Amino acid sequence: MKYFFVTILLALNTLVYPQKQKSLIPSTPSRAGDYFCTWNIQGYLSSYLSSPAQRAEMTGANMFGHGKFQNWVSFYPKIRKDMTFVMDDSWDIPVNEDSRDNQYLGMVEVNATRFPLFTGTPAGRMKKLVQAVKAAGWKGLGGWICAQEAPVAGTVDPKTYWTERLNTANESGFAYWKVDWGKQSRNADWRKMLTQLGRQYAPNLVIEHATDEHFISIGDAYRTYDVENIIAQPTTIARIAHVLKYKPTGDAKSIINCEDEPYIAAGLGCAIGVMRHPFVGNLPNGTIDFVFPPVGRNLKLRLDEVVRGVRWHRIAEPFGIGSDNYQIDNQLLKDKWTVGYRDTWGSAKVGDTLKASAPARVSRGLPLPLVSATDAARPFVLSSRYANGAIAIATIGRGLNHEYVTEKITIEQHIPDINHPIGIFGDYASLTLVLPQNIKADDYKIWGQDLAGETPIDITKKIIVQNNRITLPGDVIRMVGLSAKTKGDLSDPGLVVKFIRINNHLKISKYL
Known part of the structure; x- marks a missing residue:
């Protein structure tokens, strides 16, 4: 009989503690409206010599050659299936028409001279x-749309x-x-008309608006718009904070697209419009790439953070404005470059x-995170609770003088539970999750996984659980x-943590 109970105990341990x-991270592609946009790769090829030269690079040969x-179309192999490939300015314009006032702007037809x-x-x-784009592995294809009817079409309704x-x-x-x-x-009525027609005739098409923050209320997505990368982070955070007050109208989804800031997107429930690309170093003409300069963050050496931000959206999808929470x-906090x-x-x-200045902390669906540091160089701290209960917390570094500063600080975040995945982005001295009730450490197995990878790591013994407080040391996060x-990537850490409740142990030792 003793051996029988030993066998049962071993079987139970196998169930309770999976090997x-x-x-x-789900293998199913994200349904978020994330995309890669070609504007800056067009600029790179043209060495940014002029806007017409940049437009001239939008060709089928460059996409598929x-x-x-x-x-x-070979970019971002880990996340192509999660993103739409968006062709930027001039995909619908003949190759010999590349000025800003040409008659084909707004044509919205695949141009045969660019895609023969x-x-x-x-x-x-x-x-x-x-x-062809889907066959290359992308979720879909999109395009830049000039907000007008093409003059070449004449007078049209x-x-x-x-x-x-x-x-x-x-x-x-x-x-x-x-x-x-x-x-x-900037014609709100025109954009409303376009959105309403889109709902009726192309219900699966995402129509993104920009140029005026009021337009966030009327469409599927609103883009926070162009920024200079050396001060992009405070500019983007400030723009996001400023549009949270608006309300959707009708059936608008009103999701914020914060462009090429994946960790800000994760921390504040936004979609991502990727602009950086893998062609590193100087421009083809030998000059420094002034859009992605090799100073500060050096974004083209931070492609892993794009992967992590996009793959986070397999776990938790971006959500629209409208809640007062x-x-x-x-x-x-003010960046100075x-x-x-x-x-x-x-x-x-x-x-x-x-x-550029932005609020030191912003949260959606959660209380503001508590920070220990008070100095001017501390990071921005962002947090959100997503519609499915997942939680994301992000620290965003600073552009100060002529360098990118990532100060590690102690942060506390009150959360309602640990029943859903938790995304952690950026560097920390420590991160403490504060629950509304006490928990027992022995009741949970805790796993962490780099969002750019496939292998979970058991971090149960590396986490400190005291009553209702769960502390993740910064070195564990990193x-x-x-x-x-x-190898060679400079991205800050980005991981998902999951608490798996262990079934209560059967007290069978007394029978042995």
């Missing part, structure tokens, strides 16, 4: 291009004009419209100081959150 934990700096391999009707060309193009998008499976500048760019710190040679694409000169890093 191998499967990946904490195998020459130097081509084959753009895709023949047929406008809908047929678009469908073939969509299929706007509703008829856009209904025709929306039908083409629907028939071909075109996934995303990045609606930007143009004659109607958000908190914005009254205290502002002393401009060096080719640090920026803007008008600032060497020696100028660029400044160890796990960089365990799958790419």
